[in-house]
Amino acid sequence: MIPATFDYLEVDSADAALAALAEHGDEAKLMAGGHSLIPLMKFRLATPAVVVDIGRISELSYIDDSGGHIAIGALTRHRALETSDLVKAQAPILAHVAGQVGDPAVRHRGTLGGSLAHGDPASDLPAALLALGGSVVVRGPSGEREIAASDFFTGFLETALAPDELMTEVRIPKVPNAKWSYQKFNRRAQDWAIVGVAAVLNGESRVALVNMGATPIQAGAVEAALAAGASIDEASAKAAEGTSPPEDLNGDAEYRAHLAQVLVKRALTEAS
Amino acid sequence: MSDKIRLEMTVNGQSHSADVEPRTLLVHFLRDDLGLTGTNVGCDTSSCGACTIHIDGESAKSCTMLAAQARGANITTIEGLAVSGELHPMQQAFMECHGLQCGYCTPGMVMAATSLLNENPKPSEHEVREGLEGNLCRCTGYHNIVKAVLSASGQSAQGGGA
Amino acid sequence: MTVVGTRKLRKEDPKLLTGEGKYVDDIHVPGELWMGMVRSTMAHARITGVDTSAAAAMDGVHAVYTGTELSEMGLWAAPLPCAWPVTEDMVNPPHYPAATDEAHHVGEIIAVVLADSRYGAADAAEEVVVDYEPLKAVASVAQARDGADTAHSEHSTNKAYTWALIPDPEALDSAFANAVHTVEADFVQQRLIPTAMEPRGVLAIPSPAGGEITLYSATQVPHILKVMIAATTGLPESKLRIIAPAVGGGFGAKLNVNPDELLAVTLANKLGRAVRWTETRSEAAFSTHQGRGQLQKIELAADSEGKLQGVRVHLDADMGAYMMLITPGVPLLGSFLYTGVYDVPAFGFTCDGYFTNLTPTDAYRGAGRPEASYAIERAMDLLANKIGVAPEEIRRRNYLAGGREFENLETASTLVFDSGNYTPNLDAALEMADMNALRAEQTRRREAGETKHLGIGLCTYVEICGLAPSRALAGLNYGAGGWEHAVVRFLPTGKVEVVSGSTPHGQGHETSWSMIVADKLGIDPDDVTVLHSDTAISPLGLDTYGSRSLSVGGVAIAMACDKVVDKAREIAAHQMEANPDDLDFAAGSFTVKGSPDKTLPIQAVAFGAFTAHNLPDGMEPNLQEQVSFDPPNFAFPFGTHVAVVEVDEDTGGVELIDYIAIDDCGTQVNPLIVEGQVHGGIVQGVAQALWEEASYDSDGNCRNPSLLDYLVPSAMEVPFMKLGSTVTPSTSNPLGVKGVGEAGTIGSAAAVINAVCDALRPYGIDDIEMPATPARVWRMIQAAKAAQNGEG
Incomplete structure (x- = not known):
């Protein structure tokens, strides 16, 4: 399992990364920690002609208090999120979920931006971002724009990030007093969730689902029911509404729909 | 074929420089170029952890990194753990607790365990198991591995007797 | 000074802990060529074209050979061997290292590239283009049995053989005719991917002028491999040297003769x-054989008290595409154990x-015996419920012999069990598990209506190890003997070298053999070096599989030590001017009876044997003896396992929360190593019960070949285990040892599934297919609830 050949470009700034993207266009692929991209390349499911290594752009690795929100550089590693006092105090679910990704070695290398940009519906961090109502900041040839989490995941392994854009920052609302829960159900600890649920209750209720569709998604029906005053039982019964869960060796769509209900109920109960 | 790139890195305290294909995986660079064959390859999906090494003191799976990503890094492999012939306390604990049989997962397991204790010097049994969740062993059922890590942390293994 | 029985730390460990251990992929020679395999992407297809031109034109590519080209090169004299043709008329389609015109499983080699x-x-293999004409694939043993399609186009049926062991058909019919209670159950032994952590690998080094070939292989069976490579390639056996360097686990998966091994040897040559x-x-x-793959039907006939009157078993066993070394015999290894204890x-x-x-099946940890233990132990629970x-x-x-201690007892399956003592073993397990407290907790949860159900599962297993004597294996048409060879030699300086025909790959033979020798010769175990796994150093051996190493190979070493002492006694007596019968040998020294000050250390005798200055007339110099030990009978370890699981009815998730095992492997040489074997074995069996299955689609594609989807458990999935032991020495060898390499696996799958079924009993669920995945458990609960509501 060896990657096909490619040209390698290491860049040390966001501008240099954008320049590399502009020069190489579709042939280039950004690599942050590489923990999503390299496995695909080893199986030759991804064969970029140019790999642009953004992993050591130090200006994109930070966790800052920006007043109303936490500003997190896109290249911040999972381990840094997991152990950040600021994140633990102001958005504890994010620190917790970062600690649920893969295994410790993966968390030492994988980055928040890389995980979000990969857009895997089975990943943990996108659900946390959705439940927190965060956003991502991307920079491209025409400048910078902020994309709400709810608009970011557009299709299976597809995001609103354009091919010539670079994610630079993730913005997380401060929710120090929010009730929250993350429920991850799998058969083996290191694996992706068969189904996962992230819930943040902070006046309004946000509930996001892992591995219940082509993209990371919000459980809209659950959120609406809670907003309308439904009980936990009533709301969690709607967990699978509007979803199209995948089918694989771990379970079919019906089982996943059931799991979503169970896990939403557990999440809401724990968070209440 | 793409152009080779120049790499410099420190491995087990020694500086190395080499020209490699960009696609060279770090584990192959360590094994095939530097001859440090203690780091093993047990899978192709970042699942088994046999290739675990330390990069700047933290565990990483060297099969899921390009050698290029380690440019300038300070790397420790299993060969760099024992100092002047004395086993590292974690290696000693694995031996005393019979935490290895065929030995193939062992280098990665030991590197993952030492990284764990760097971050959490007194882990609970559950935290040890979590810390090793990315390292697979087929021989030991993990029983004596978990005991060894607890022992290396100066703790006795509750429930781990026999 | 007794070393046997102590928890001596392993002498293998320092090398393995520091990265010094050399596995095949760690060993390199100048000028080596890398093979890349072009493998069939179809389970069953006619190969209509193989275009190697693009690959052959690549930089660094030395050669590309298609299966047809390899065949025409005359590299082999015979197909890959099957050493266990279980019946006279067994169908055995020729199996060559590479396919020529028809591919019979995904991954069968179609072409080989050689690059620098x-x-x-890897690059070149990607560039070979194969054209296929798809044929209907036989993707399960059930489909094979139906027979509408055949796995080999030239065959009219998929059946390879029928093998029967029915010692007394009339008695069997009568038992079932007169039974008060009967149980009939069907179980599926899913296919498993063995997954030794070290993948297999080979390195063949030729000597173009001298004609010798050295093969390094990640194999359990260098000696068998040497014979088989000579037989299949026609190369002179005397020119072959096989080395199994550090081998990273085997579990049966490395006991074969594989296409890659033959390709490496012949192409290097x-x-x-x-x-x-x-x-x-x-x-x-x-590229490596898989394990299990059986459909089992078991029937029990019992009297009104549940006393067994008869057991009837039928298997449909999945051979895979070809007969590998012992593929057809694996189910038969279990045949004798379907009556359990x-x-x-x-x-x-x-x-x-x-x-x-x-993919072909063959031995995987336990090889036939976990399947047998599973069937009888699951069926016994069904009978208990009934x-x-x-x-x-x-x-x-x-229990045999009423659960009391016995020796040399003939069983209905015609074998004579060497020794057993089952009731005390069961009692020890129940006590360690605190069964009464567990049952009370289970009841409490049920009465409280909790959704996490407690399940307690029991299994009393027996296994066969140390297949022997050789003439008994002849009766099974097994192609090899059951002996093992050992050499014990004193070096002039008083150190001892042991040459062992058994070939460890994680079992700690160097440590255990040193302990046996230390006690026998009265020396320090650290003064013993064990040489093994290289046919030039250890030319005679039958290798390590089937938990045979200690009960055959270890015993051979002990016997060789006895011969060394016997010879040393003659020399000592000569030098001490005493009668050999008047010498005591203890703590490494000969002493004249009644004259405790007249002593001679065995090391001094050894040096005397080396200089040969003063030996008895006619005695050969040197202190070295060898033994080929062929045991009179198998050894039959046994034990009781208790699994405790928690089943979450909401998710279907099953968690193993406790595990108790009381094993009896006879005399223990090193309890530390025994426990390690049991721990690992248990988890492999638990893994079959809960996580692992090689899953295939209807076209014969494996859906989970990687460790992403093939769920080898991690430390997070299992608890600490509680182990104990009873000791019932074997009568099959002078050490009283049995074997323990497979015991854990043989006991644990049944214990876990019995526990899951125990947890689900309120739903009327009495069986669940392995692996008991959350989705599968949840579905069964849903169906049971629907049925209960329907009735209610």
Whole structure:
């Protein structure tokens, strides 16, 4: 399992990364920690002609208090999120979920931006971002724009990030007093969730689902029911509404729909 | 074929420089170029952890990194753990607790365990198991591995007797 | 000074802990060529074209050969061997290292590239284009049995053989005709991917001028491999040297004679350059045999008290696409154990072997015996339920010899069990598990209506190890003997070298053999060096599999030590001017009886044997003896396992929360190593019960070849285990040892599934297929609830 050949470009700034993207266009692929991209390349499911290594752009690795929100550089590693006092105090679910990704070695290398940009519906961090109502900041040839989490995941392994854009920052609302829960159900600890649920209750209720569709998604029906005053039982019964869960060796769509209900109920109960 | 790139890195305290294909995986660079064959390859999906090494003191799976990503890094492999012939306390604990049989997962397991204790010097049994969740062993059922890590942390293994 | 029985730390460990251990992929020679395999992407297809031109034109590519070209090169004299043709008329389609016109499973080799680097070989293999004409694939043993399609186009049926063991058919029929209670159950032994952590690999180094070839292989069986390579390639056996360097686990998966091994040897010989290959993990699902793969039907006949009157078993066994070394015999290894530890008057076993278009099956930890133990132990629980007694009670009522200690007892399956003592073993397990407290907690949860159900599962297993004597194996048509060879020699300086024909790959033989020798010769175990796994150093041996190493090979070493002492006694007596019978040998020294000050250390005797200055007339110099030990009988370890699980009815998730095992492997040489074997074995069996299955689609594609989807458990999935032991020495050898390599696996799958079923009993669920995945458990609960509501 060896990657096909490619040209390698290491860049040390966001501008240099954008320049590399502009020069190489579709042939280039950004690599942050590489923990999503390299496995695909080893199986030759991804064969970029140019790999642009953004992993050591130090200006994109930070966790800052920006007043109303936490500003997190896109290249911040999972381990840094997991152990950040600021994140633990102001958005504890994010620190917790970062600690649920893969295994410790993966968390030492994988980055928040890389995980979000990969857009895997089975990943943990996108659900946390959705439940927190965060956003991502991307920079491209025409400048910078902020994309709400709810608009970011557009299709299976597809995001609103354009091919010539670079994610630079993730913005997380401060929710120090929010009730929250993350429920991850799998058969083996290191694996992706068969189904996962992230819930943040902070006046309004946000509930996001892992591995219940082509993209990371919000459980809209659950959120609406809670907003309308439904009980936990009533709301969690709607967990699978509007979803199209995948089918694989771990379970079919019906089982996943059931799991979503169970896990939403557990999440809401724990968070209440 | 793409152009080779120049790499410099420190491995087990020694500086190395080499020209490699960009696609060279770090584990192959360590094994095939530097001859440090203690780091093993047990899978192709970042699942088994046999290739675990330390990069700047933290565990990483060297099969899921390009050698290029380690440019300038300070790397420790299993060969760099024992100092002047004395086993590292974690290696000693694995031996005393019979935490290895065929030995193939062992280098990665030991590197993952030492990284764990760097971050959490007194882990609970559950935290040890979590810390090793990315390292697979087929021989030991993990029983004596978990005991060894607890022992290396100066703790006795509750429930781990026999 | 007794070393045997102590928890001596392993002498193997320092090398392995520091990265000094050399596995095949760690060993390199100049000029080596890397093989890259072009593998069939179809389970069953006619190969209509193979275009190697693009690959051959690549930089760094030395050669590309299609299966047809390899065939025309005359590299082999015979197909890959099957050493266990279980019946006279067994169908055995020729199996060559590479397919020529028809591919019979995904991953079968179609062409081979040789390149000057690991990466170059991978690149070149990608560039070979194969054209296929698809044929209908036989993707399961059930489909094979139906027979509408055949796995091999030239065959009219998929059946390879029918094998039967029915010692007394009339008694069996009568047992069932007169039974008060009967149980009939069907179980599926899913296919498993063995997954030794070290993938297999080979390095063949030729000597173009001298003609010798050295093969390094990640193998359990260097000696068998040497014979088989000579037989299949026609190369002179005396020119072959096989070395199994550090081997990273085997579990049966490394006891075969594989296409890659033959390709490496023959191509290295042909090209005059070293040839190597290392399997990738995802490739291993195709390039290394798999385990299990059986459909089981078991029937019990019992009287009103639940006392067994007869056991009848039928298997449909999945051979896969070809017969590998012992593929057809694996189900038969279990055949004798379907009566378990029970006193069964009448027994019958039949097995049909079928070809499928899947990776071949062969031995995997336990090889036939975990399957047997699973079937009888699951069925015993069903019988207990049927007559309304506890699982331990049904077992007590049926134990051989009434559960009392016995020696050399003939069973209904015609074998003579060497020794056993089952009731105390069961009692020890129940006590360690605190069964009463567990049952009370289970009841409490049920009465409280909790959704996490507690399940307690029991299994009393027996296994066969140390297959012997050789003449008994002849009766099974097994192609090899059951002996093992050992040499023990004193070096002039008083150190001892042991040459062992058994070939460890994690079992700690160097440590255990040193301990045996230390006690026998009265020396320090650290003064013993064990040489093994290199046919030039250890030319005679039958290798390590089937938990045979200690009970055959270890005993051979002990016997060789006795011969060394016997010879040393003659020399000592000569030098001490005493009668040999008047010498005591203890703590490494000879002493003249009645004259405790007249002593001679055995090391001094050894030096005297080396200088040969003063030996008895006619005695050969040197202190070295050898033994080929062929045991008079198998050894039959046994034990009781208790699994405790928690089943979450909401998710279907099953968690193993406790595990208790009381094993009896006879005399223990090193309890530390015994426990390690049991721990690992248990988790492999638990993994079959809960996580692992090689899953195939209807076209014969493996859906989970990588460790992403093939769920080898991690430390997070298992608890600490509680182990204990009883010791019932074997009568099959002078050390009283049995074997323990497979015991854990043989006991644990049944214990876990018995526990899951125990947890689900309120739903009326009495069986669940392995692996008991959350989705599967949840579905069964849903169906049971629907049925209960329907009735209510």
